Amino acid sequence: MKAAFYILFGSLLTFATSLSLGGILVRALSLKLRRTEEWLLAFVTGSALLSGVVFLLCTTRLARKGVFLAVGLVSIASAIRMGVHRPQGDPLPPIARRWKWVIGGVFGGFTILYFFNAMAPEMSPDGAAYHLVFPGYYYRAHGFVRIPWNMYANITQGVEMLFLFAYAFGRHSAAALVHFSFLATLPWLMISYGRRVGIASAGIAGALFFFVSPVIGIDGSVAYVDVALTSVLFALFYFLQIWDEQRDSRLLIPIGILAGFSFAIKYTAFLAVPYAIGFLAWKLWRARQPILKPLAAVAGLALVFILPWLVKNWMWMDNPVTPFANRIFRTPYIHISFEDEYKKIERIYSLTSYRQIPWELTINGNALGGLFGPLFLLAPLALLAARNRTGRQLLLAAAVFALPYLTNVGARFLIPCAPFLTIALGMALNWEWLLMALVLAHALLSWPDVLKRYASESAWHLTKVPIREALRTIPENVFLSQNFPPYLYDRAIDNFVPPGAKVYSFSQPGESYTTRPIFVKYLSAPSEVLGDIMWTAIYSDMQPSVLDDFHFVRRSVKKLRVTKTKDMQDAMWNISELRVYDQEKEIPRASQWRLKAKPNPWDVQLAFDNSPVTRWRSWEPGKPGMYLEIDFGGAQLVDAVRIETQPDWRDPDMKIEGMDESGRWATLTTQAVVSLHPITYNLRRAAIEELKARGFRYMLIGYDDIGSEDYQQHPKFWGISLVADVGYSRLYYIQ
Amino acid sequence: MLVSCACERTPESYPPPEQRHPIEGPALNRASMLVNMNDEDAKEHFVKDISDKLEGGSWRWTGKRPTVKILLVKTQGLKLTTDFTIWEGCLAQTGPVHVSFFIGDQLLGKVRYDTPGYKHFVVPVEPAYLQTAKETIVSAEIDKVYKDPQDGTVLGFILSNIGFERQ
Numbered sequence: 087m088k089a090a091f092y093i094l095f096g097s098l099l100t101f102a103t104s105l106s107l108g109g110i111l112v113r114a115l116s117l118k119l120r121r122t123e124e125w126l127l128a129f130v131t132g133s134a135l136l137s138g139v140v141f142l143l144c145t146t147r148l149a150r151k152g153v154f155l156a157v158g159l160v161s162i163a164s165a166i167r168m169g170v171h172r173p174q175g176d177p178l179p180p181i182a183r184r185w186k187w188v189i190g191g192v193f194g195g196f197t198i199l200y201f202f203n204a205m206a207p208e209m210s211p212d213g214a215a216y217h218l219v220f221p222g223y224y225y226r227a228h229g230f231v232r233i234p235w236n237m238y239a240n241i242t243q244g245v246e247m248l249f250l251f252a253y254a255f256g257r258h259s260a261a262a263l264v265h266f267s268f269l270a271t272l273p274w275l276m277i278s279y280g281r282r283v284g285i286a287s288a289g290i291a292g293a294l295f296f297f298v299s300p301v302i303g304i305d306g307s308v309a310y311v312d313v314a315l316t317s318v319l320f321a322l323f324y325f326l327q328i329w330d331e332q333r334d335s336r337l338l339i340p341i342g343i344l345a346g347f348s349f350a351i352k353y354t355a356f357l358a359v360p361y362a363i364g365f366l367a368w369k370l371w372r373a374r375q376p377i378l379k380p381l382a383a384v385a386g387l388a389l390v391f392i393l394p395w396l397v398k399n400w401m402w403m404d405n406p407v408t409p410f411a412n413r414i415f416r417t418p419y420i421h422i423s424f425e426d427e428y429k430k431i432e433r434i435y436s437l438t439s440y441r442q443i444p445w446e447l448t449i450n451g452n453a454l455g456g457l458f459g460p461l462f463l464l465a466p467l468a469l470l471a472a473r474n475r476t477g478r479q480l481l482l483a484a485a486v487f488a489l490p491y492l493t494n495v496g497a498r499f500l501i502p503c504a505p506f507l508t509i510a511l512g513m514a515l516n517w518e519w520l521l522m523a524l525v526l527a528h529a530l531l532s533w534p535d536v537l538k539r540y541a542s543e544s545a546w547h548l549t550k551v552p553i554r555e556a557l558r559t560i561p562e563n564v565f566l567s568q569n570f571p572p573y574l575y576d577r578a579i580d581n582f583v584p585p586g587a588k589v590y591s592f593s594q595p596g597e598s599y600t601t602r603p604i605f606v607k608y609l610s611a612p613s614e615v616l617g618d619i620m621w622t623a624i625y626s627d628m629q630p631s632v633l634d635d636f637h638f639v640r641r642s643v644k645k646l647r648v649t650k651t652k653d654m655q656d657a658m659w660n661i662s663e664l665r666v667y668d669q670e671k672e673i674p675r676a677s678q679w680r681l682k683a684k685p686n687p688w689d690v691q692l693a694f695d696n697s698p699v700t701r702w703r704s705w706e707p708g709k710p711g712m713y714l715e716i717d718f719g720g721a722q723l724v725d726a727v728r729i730e731t732q733p734d735w736r737d738p739d740m741k742i743e744g745m746d747e748s749g750r751w752a753t754l755t756t757q758a759v760v761s762l763h764p765i766t767y768n769l770r771r772a773a774i775e776e777l778k779a780r781g782f783r784y785m786l787i788g789y790d791d792i793g794s795e796d797y798q799q800h801p802k803f804w805g806i807s808l809v810a811d812v813g814y815s816r817l818y819y820i821q
Numbered sequence: 822m823l824v825s826c827a828c829e830r831t832p833e834s835y836p837p838p839e840q841r842h843p844i845e846g847p848a849l850n851r852a853s854m855l856v857n858m859n860d861e862d863a864k865e866h867f868v869k870d871i872s873d874k875l876e877g878g879s880w881r882w883t884g885k886r887p888t889v890k891i892l893l894v895k896t897q898g899l900k901l902t903t904d905f906t907i908w909e910g911c912l913a914q915t916g917p918v919h920v921s922f923f924i925g926d927q928l929l930g931k932v933r934y935d936t937p938g939y940k941h942f943v944v945p946v947e948p949a950y951l952q953t954a955k956e957t958i959v960s961a962e963i964d965k966v967y968k969d970p971q972d973g974t975v976l977g978f979i980l981s982n983i984g985f986e987r988q
Contacts, residue, residue, distance in 0.1 A: 624851040675837035682834045690835055697841035717834065768846030775844065789895035790987065798894050798953075799852035811953070814895065 089256075089558045093205060096256030097263030099158045100136070100248055101129070106161040107139075108132025109170030115336040119328070121177045123278040128170070129271055130321035131340045133248060133314070134347035134391065136161075140247035141394055147229040151254040158251075178281040185290050188522055189277075192529045196298050197270060199534070203307040203548050204266035205556035208258035209570035210308035214596030217309045218258050221250035222598060232402045234419050235603065235610045237409035240402070242395040244350030245311040258598060259556075261309045268314040269306025273297040275317065276505050279324055280512075283476050288512030291521035295508035298532040300547040301456030301497045302504065307548060312501045315351045318344050320505050322358055323483050326365050333373075338380055341366075342387025350391045353407065354490035355502065359388050361486045413706075418688035421611045421705035423658060432494040440495075447497055451545025456497040458504070460540075461528040468507050470514035480510040497546075571813030572596025575786060578810040578817050579604070582784075589784045590777060592617060592791040595815060604786065611705070615689060616777060622699045623773035624796050629765040630662035630698050630730040634758040636742045640668070640725035641754070643744035647715045648729060651756065652739035654708030660732055661693045662701040664714055667726035678719035684712055698765060699773045701732070713743075721747055729758075770796075770804045778820055784809070785818045855902065855984035856889050866890055868958065871980065880906070883977035888960035891984050896951040901929055902943040903961060903983040909937035911976060915965035920978070923960045924950045945988060959983060 108128030112119060119127060139157060143149045165171070181189070208218065216238035223231045223239075233239035249261035256263075273293035280289010296302060306313035322344040329337040341362055348358035363381055370377045396406035405415035412422045436453045437443065443454070444463070451457030468484075471477030484506035491499045512521060530536055534549050541547065554560050566573035576599035579589055589604045590613070597604045607617035622628040646666060650659055666673045675694055683690035686705050693702035693714060704712055727742050741756040777785070785806065787794050797818060801807060806818040849861060856866045858881045864873065870884030883905075893899070901922060912918065912934075921931040922942060927950050932942060942961075951957055961983060967976040 675840065677836055679837050680834035681837060687835075691838035695838045695841050697843055699843070700841075715834075766848050768849050769843070770849075771846055772841070772843030775841075793851070795854055795892075795894045796852040799892050800849060803846055803849055 087558065089562065090205070090556070093256035093259045093263065096252040096254065096260030097267065099155070099255065100252040100260075100264045101267045103158040103161045103251070104132035104136045104248070105129045106132065106165035106170060107135040109165045110161070110168055111135065111340065113168050113170055115339060117336060117340075118175065118332060118334065120175045120278070120282060121173045123178065123275070123282065123324070124173055124175055126271055126275045126278060127321055127324060127340070130268075130275070130317050131343060133268075134244070134318065134343050134350075136251065137244045137247040137347065137350065138391060138394075140251050144224055144229045144247070144250075145394075147227075149224055149228045149250060149254075154251050154254050178278055179284075179286060181277070181281070181286065181290065184518075184522070185287065188525055189290060189294070192294050192298060192525060193273065195533075196303065196529070199548060199551050200266055200269060200303055200307045201263075202551050202553050202556040203304070204262045205259050206552040207555060207562045207566050207570070208262045208309055208598070209566060209573070210262075210310060211596070213258070213262065213309035214570075214572050214598045215594050217246060217311065218249065218253070218261055218598040221246050221253045221261065222601070224250055225254055226601065230398065233603075234403060235605045235613060237420055237609050240399050240408045242350050242353060244347055244352075244391070244395075245314045248314075249309060258309065262307065265309055265311070265314055266307055268317040269297075269302070272313065272317040272320060272505065275320055275324065276509060279320075279327070280509060283327070285476060285509070285513055285516075287518050287521055288509055288516055291512035291515075291525050292505065292509030294525045295461060295511065295528055296505050298529045299458045299462075299504065300451070300532050300537055300541070300545075301458055302501055303532070304456065304546055304548050305498055305501060310498070311351055312498045315348060315355055316502045316505060318348050318351060319355065319358055319483075319487055319502050322348065322362060323479075323506070326362060327479065329366070330369055333375075335380060335383075338366075338383050339387060342384040343391060345384060346388030346391030349388070350395055353410070354493070354499070355487075357486055357489060359385070359392075361483070362388075416685065417611075419611055421614055422685075423705045423707075424608060424611070424614060426706075429493065432496070433492075435495055437495070443495060447500070449540060450542045451497070451547065452542035454495060454497045456546040457541055458497065458500070459528055459532050461524060461531070464511060464515075464524075465507060467514045468510040471510035474513075477510055477513050480506045480513070484510065566599070570596075571815075573599050574813040575815050575817070576600035578812045579784075579786070582809045582817060582819075587784060588782050589786050589817075590616060590782045591786040591788075592620075592793075593788045595786055595788070605782070611688075612780070614705075615692070615700075615703075616780065616782075618701070618703070619699045619773050619776045621792065622701070623769040624793050626764065627734040628732050629769065630701070630732055631762055631764045632731050632733050633761045633763055634729040634731065634740070635761070636727040636729070636740075636755050636758050638725060638742065638754040640723060641744065642721045642723050642747065643718070643754075644721060644747055644749075645715060645717045645745035646722075646724060646727070646754075647713045647743040647745075647751070648727065649710075649741050649743055650708050650712040650739065651710055651741050652708075653710060656707050658706065659704040659708035659712055660701050660734075661714060661729055662698060662732065663696065663728075663730040664693045664716075665728040665730070666716065666722075666724050667728065668723045669725065672728075673722065673724070676719070680717040680719065682713075682715040682717070684715075690714060697772060697776065698730075699769050699776060733762075768803055770800065774805050774820055783820045785820065786815050787818060788815045790814070853984070854891055854893055854899070855982055855986060856891060857982045858980055868960075870977065876979075880979050880981045883961075883963075883980045884975055885966050885977050886960050886962040887977060887980055887983070888958060889983055890956035890958055892956050893951055893953050893985065896948040896953060898988045899948075899951065899985045900943050900945045900988050901959065901984075902941075902986050904939070904941050904981040905961070905983075906939050906979040906981070907934050907937045908967070908976070908979060911967035911978070912937045914967050919964040921962045921964070923958075923962065925958050943986075946985070959985075 108131040112128050252260035252264045276293035277289050280286050325341045345358045345362040348355035399408050400406040404417040409420045412425045446454045448462045484503040488503035575595045579600045579602050583602045592607045594606045605613045681690045689702050692700040742754040744754045805821045809819045810817040859879045866889040868888040870887040872882040917935045922929045930944050963977045
């Protein structure tokens with residue numbers, strides 16, 4: 087029960103601090119808000135402020151429990167002193183008694199389901215993989231830590247700042263409860279909006295449609311960020327609507343804050359900024375009012391919340407929007423090929439046709455990571471709401487915030503547009519009894535015991551109300567050991583891997599319960615190179631069995647280049663070794679040589695290291711003009727070049743160029759003599775030595791990772807020994 | 822600001838790195854849970870009734886109950902699979918044959934073959950029959966074997982591979 091207390095304390099402190107900071111802002115600005123909505127909007131706006139405060143504390147190495155406690159207590163005390171706890175403003179129109187019963191039953195029932203799931207031991211995939219991993223790092227280091235080996239460490243983390251605040255007291259579940267606090271707040275915000283604009287029934291129905299949807303329920307009950315983002319977007323929409331009604335310029339402050347905070351939560355929510363600015367510009371232009379100053383105020387405030395993240399990434403990762411835009415911001419941290427592949431996967435998941443999307447999103451829930459429920463088959467009817475202004479506003483917001491879905495078809499990526507859509511649907515079906523019936527039917531169909539009767543077994547959804555787990559009557563470690571394999575990996579790693587040591591892994595195991603860094607093959611460019619090396623040892627088509635020999639008239643050159651001459655379509659350009667000869671003798675690589683490559687200059691040494699398991703790769707489709715270059719540091723006689731390469735993705739279209747002593751480049755030859763020399767020896771040790779050379783002594787190999795059988799059956803050929811076999815993975819020590 | 826961030830900050834050049842002198846070992850095929858008869862290390866998996874002689878670069882004669890041992894990487898989500906051929910001459914002597922497939926002593930399936938030629942057998946395996954701590958024994962038993970009338974040589978069938986694949 088002690089653990090449960092800390093979990094609740096951490097999450098409640100975060101909630102109360104956010105509420106207080108937002109309340110202080112609302113009172114300081116003397117915003118004219120209605121009762122109820124004042125608290126709801128204050129919480130969401132305050133969460134942005136608290137996130138900003140935690141960011142500052144992280145940059146100043148003050149991210150400590152005591153400091154968080156002080157921030158929380160001072161904020162709460164200040165809010166009480168200002169009378170924030172005493173609501174002001176006129177009450178909203180009352181809710182009809184029959185709706186109160188429906189809200190009480192549906193909201194109450196699902197709140198219990200969500201609350202206990204949020205409080206239960208946290209074992210969400212993305213929570214374990216990154217949302218809670220980095221708060222853990224920051225908490226232990228009392229501030230930001232540069233983590234170039236994991237691309238998720240360098241996306242915006244606005245909500246993770248709140249998680250960190252709660253994590254300091256109650257660890258993982260406290261963070262999940264912070265997300266739950268947004269889930270529990272947003273429906274009331276939607277209801278308040280409905281009451282404010284005179285569509286109470288639609289607002290209530292829309293709120294409940296949203297709240298009980300399975301994917302929203304599970305997402306909001308774990309340490310994800312989608313529901314928090316959605317709350318922020320809806321609060322932004324709400325403030326914009328109030329501004330449209332009141333034209334009070336003080337409202338531009340929360341509008342700017344929330345627009346910026348949206349981006350700070352998730353890159354894809356950058357649309358909040360043009361949406362807010364576009365809305366204001368349109369309204370001001372139509373009213374023939376000055377545009378520039380209000381827009382500058384909103385944009386400026388938004389930037390206050392956006393820039394810190396961009397600057398952090400620029401300083402640490404050379405790319406403000408890492409892990410994207412790698413063609414513009416070329417860095418050694420993320421490969422272009424990874425970005426291309428990542429985007430491709432996100433656009434399709436495991437679908438074979440986009441026509442499967444409606445079925446997956448509403449009923450099956452397997453392929454797209456969750457479902458909204460069959461009610462959403464009626465979603466197109468929401469367009470009927472376009473008959474009036476309120477409906478059009480809702481539909482516009484829904485359309486704007488649905489746009490990122492074009493880049494990621496996962497169900498979660500539709501959550502930000504869902505509250506607008508569900509209220510619009512409520513407006514379209516504006517017969518009270520029909521709405522009530524639909525709410526009850528949707529709730530019934532979304533309850534875990536009913537859901538499992540029609541949705542896919544592997545659909546992401548809640549399964550029960552875990553009261554004993556939440557209250558820690560079942561100890562957390564016992565529950566996680568039995569239900570969450572990543573916990574077993576993490577425990578094994580903490581038990582066997584010494585502090586400070588690194589673990590290499592081919593797949594993402596979930597690392598929120600270990601303090602040792604795990605380098606996952608596909609989460610950074612250097613780790614991807616290591617994976618390439620390890621696979622080269624066991625896949626003959628990746629081994630340098632092809633020799634391209636270029637012979638030309640002996641001449642003296644200062645520099646020598648191997649240049650790609652043809653487009654390789656989607657294939658990468660690979661060079662395992664580049665050797666230079668004079669009169670049939672290889673010219674030894676001298677220390678005065680200087681090597682260059684375009685693209686991917688950072689890996690050029692891999693083509694000159696005499697290792698058959700390493701290779702320079704373009705890590706993007708091969709294009710004419712790409713080159714590897716040797717500057718000999720003086721005149722050098724040469725008459726041949728040998729390129730050792732792989733039969734996979736192979737294209738021999740290259741030319742050899744030389745720069746003479748006058749600085750002029752000339753083509754020496756374009757003709758290669760190709761021969762095959764299959765590797766007939768074992769490269770496993772060579773590969774493992776590369777891993778060791780990069781500081782790794784441990785590998786976590788999943789049962790289904792490529793090559794897993796080889797590590798298990800041939801450990802002595804690799805020079806590794808089994809340390810632990812837990813969950814679905816094995817931990818090996820590199821001897 | 823975004824545009825200024827894109828200014829080229831790539832390194833100019835690098836010196837040649839330390840030269841590697843890789844430790845080489847004997848050639849070794851990539852390990853798998855499926856034993857191909859032409860794998861470099863195939864013989865290490867043989868328990869009994871499989872010829873030492875590789876024929877045609879890809880297959881071996883078996884005796885009555887060819888048996889292999891395989892160290893499994895996992896127990897869940899696996900299927901037993903084998904590719905083999907019933908020799909026409911064998912069938913002519915014995916008539917239709919039954920081949921039974923086992924993990925240890927556990928019978929997974931029994932199939933009657935009336936015709937000669939290439940055969941493929943695959944069946945999902947209960948995790949309870951498998952283990953990862955030590956090798957799993959897999960076998961296929963033919964009920965009637967061919968006996969060479971001249972020298973009495975016993976031949977079962979022609980085996981190309983046997984083992985496990987992920988489902």
